[in-house]
Amino acid sequence: MMKRIVATAATGCLALGVAALGATPLASPSPDLGLFEAQGDIGAVSAPGSVEYDPTSRSYLISGSGENMWSAQDALHYVWREVRGDVSLAADVEWVGTGGNPHRKAGVVIRQSLAPDSPYADVVVHGDGLTSLQYRETSGGPTQEIQANVKAPRRIRIERTGDTILMWLAAGEEPLAFSGASIKLGLHEPLFVGLGVCAHDNTRMEQARLSNVVMTLGTEPAGAPVLESTLETIAIDSKDRRVVYHTRDHIEAPNWSRDGQELIFNSDGRLSRIPTSGGQPTLIDTGFAVRCNNDHGLSPDGSLLAISDQTQGGSSRVYVVPTVGGTPRLVTPAAPSYWHGWSPDGQTLAYCAERGGNFDIYTIPVEGGGETRLTDAEGLDDGPDYSPDGQLIYFNSVRTGTMQIWRMKADGSEQTQITMDEHNNWFPHPSPDGKWIAFLSYESDVEGHPPNKDVMLRALSVETGEIEVLARLFGGQGTINVPSWSPDSTQLAFVSYRFVRP
Numbered sequence: 263m264m265k266r267i268v269a270t271a272a273t274g275c276l277a278l279g280v281a282a283l284g285a286t287p288l289a290s291p292s293p294d295l296g297l298f299e300a301q302g303d304i305g306a307v308s309a310p311g312s313v314e315y316d317p318t319s320r321s322y323l324i325s326g327s328g329e330n331m332w333s334a335q336d337a338l339h340y341v342w343r344e345v346r347g348d349v350s351l352a353a354d355v356e357w358v359g360t361g362g363n364p365h366r367k368a369g370v371v372i373r374q375s376l377a378p379d380s381p382y383a384d385v386v387v388h389g390d391g392l393t394s395l396q397y398r399e400t401s402g403g404p405t406q407e408i409q410a411n412v413k414a415p416r417r418i419r420i421e422r423t424g425d426t427i428l429m430w431l432a433a434g435e436e437p438l439a440f441s442g443a444s445i446k447l448g449l450h451e452p453l454f455v456g457l458g459v460c461a462h463d464n465t466r467m468e469q470a471r472l473s474n475v476v477m478t479l480g481t482e483p484a485g486a487p488v489l490e491s492t493l494e495t496i497a498i499d500s501k502d503r504r505v506v507y508h509t510r511d512h513i514e515a516p517n518w519s520r521d522g523q524e525l526i527f528n529s530d531g532r533l534s535r536i537p538t539s540g541g542q543p544t545l546i547d548t549g550f551a552v553r554c555n556n557d558h559g560l561s562p563d564g565s566l567l568a569i570s571d572q573t574q575g576g577s578s579r580v581y582v583v584p585t586v587g588g589t590p591r592l593v594t595p596a597a598p599s600y601w602h603g604w605s606p607d608g609q610t611l612a613y614c615a616e617r618g619g620n621f622d623i624y625t626i627p628v629e630g631g632g633e634t635r636l637t638d639a640e641g642l643d644d645g646p647d648y649s650p651d652g653q654l655i656y657f658n659s660v661r662t663g664t665m666q667i668w669r670m671k672a673d674g675s676e677q678t679q680i681t682m683d684e685h686n687n688w689f690p691h692p693s694p695d696g697k698w699i700a701f702l703s704y705e706s707d708v709e710g711h712p713p714n715k716d717v718m719l720r721a722l723s724v725e726t727g728e729i730e731v732l733a734r735l736f737g738g739q740g741t742i743n744v745p746s747w748s749p750d751s752t753q754l755a756f757v758s759y760r761f762v763r764p
Contacts, residue, residue: 301341305378311339321473326459342456352419358469363462364390368470373454383427395429395443408443408503411540442492442508487761514740515556516755520564547587557600603647612646636674645689656690695751713739
């Protein structure tokens with residue numbers, strides 16, 4: 263039997279169907295709302311929403327108005343319960359009726375509070391099928407998202423484990439699978455976990471049915487953790503992210519193709535390409551070089567690929583190979599050498615190399631010849647990459663005690679420190695338009711550039727010197743070792759990681 267509960271609060275308030283305080287144990291759900299305790303409108307809505315609960319199918323037919331779930335304020339109809347600790351909430355999602363705004367949203371939600379500007383995370387399916395993990399980090403702050411590479415999934419799930427929020431999806435009848443989208447979000451308990459619908463048009467009332475709803479509290483013991491990799495892109499202006507590819511293979515270090523249509527990454531000693539729109543990767547023929555590390559990148563005209571490989575002799579050397587595939591040609595006979603940058607005129611490679619027990623920055627003609635040493639400070643100098651005009655080389659150096667970003671002229675003169683903070687900063691990459699320097703930041707107590715750490719992607723404005731946090735993620739080695747800007751300077755490609763228990 264369907265049970266209908268209608269919100270009766272005034273516009274802009276929250277109307278509760280049952281008492282808001284005191285969590286109902288999961289084993290004793292409300293007879294009117296199933297797993298949930300209460301329902302009502304959040305934010306400014308033109309008309310009160312409603313919920314019809316069917317215990318047979320564990321389904322909730324939710325009617326909601328509201329202008330949006332985005333930016334600094336939300337407006338939606340919400341059915342929820344108070345939860346502490348780790349939690350997951352899954353549901354099949356189906357829009358009822360046609361028309362409506364293509365950005366109307368229905369999904370599973372974890373909110374810090376019931377205030378319209380509350381920090382939150384959700385997994386929502388839009389009217390046009392776009393599916394994303396949305397989140398607001400601070401009260402009244404902007405909403406950001408990670409877009410999935412699955413459209414209009416049958417089933418969705420949001421999971422909170424500690425301070426990590428994850429999006430799970432099932433496109434068809436297959437089981438739910440981790441989508442690759444995850445964020446760090448510092449919510450404090452109690453949390454308000456539930457189902458929400460927003461019309462994205464405050465003059466309309468939209469309906470969605472969320473069925474087979476399952477909530478799980480706590481985490482269950484499982485087997486040994488397995489590392490998963492997610493290839494993502496992030497827009498510099500909005501900081502919104504999109505999943506390109508997710509795998510249980512260990513992948514690293516994406517480059518963007520010169521036409522913006524593909525990404526190149528390495529995995530298990532081989533290089534692969536994949537469309538930026540998603541799909542399946544295809545191997546690049548690198549001949550005998552089958553022990554490539556994560557230091558590789560395209561020539562300015564896109565015809566050649568510089569690689570760092572240790573197949574011959576067991577120590578990394580720099581080679582160039584046709585981007586379409588072919589036989590590598592040796593550029594640096596001395597080893598170890600690790601490629602990092604290509605001069606804008608395509609004539610010179612910049613790389614990190616160990617000579618005489620010290621790691622420094624070197625350059626060498628692409629056609630071969632003698633190498634030129636540009637740095638000689640004690641300790642590690644690494645990650646050289648050219649500015650778009652070829653006049654400068656950015657690099658990271660530990661010479662002042664912590665790893666910081668530096669720059670110098672292309673001949674090695676005028677070496678100048680440009681970051682001076684409490685983080686360890688690695689792998690600077692100038693944007694093609696010269697406006698930004700993207701880099702990876704570890705916490706102050708992390709030595710080297712290890713994998714599987716909480717890190718930040720940050721961007722320094724060349725004009726002002728100000729630094730912005732683009733994303734916080736679990737990553738490190740492999741995340742952005744090499745140049746990963748889109749050709750139009752609007753996006754970065756990177757790899758994030760996650761340990762899962764099968």
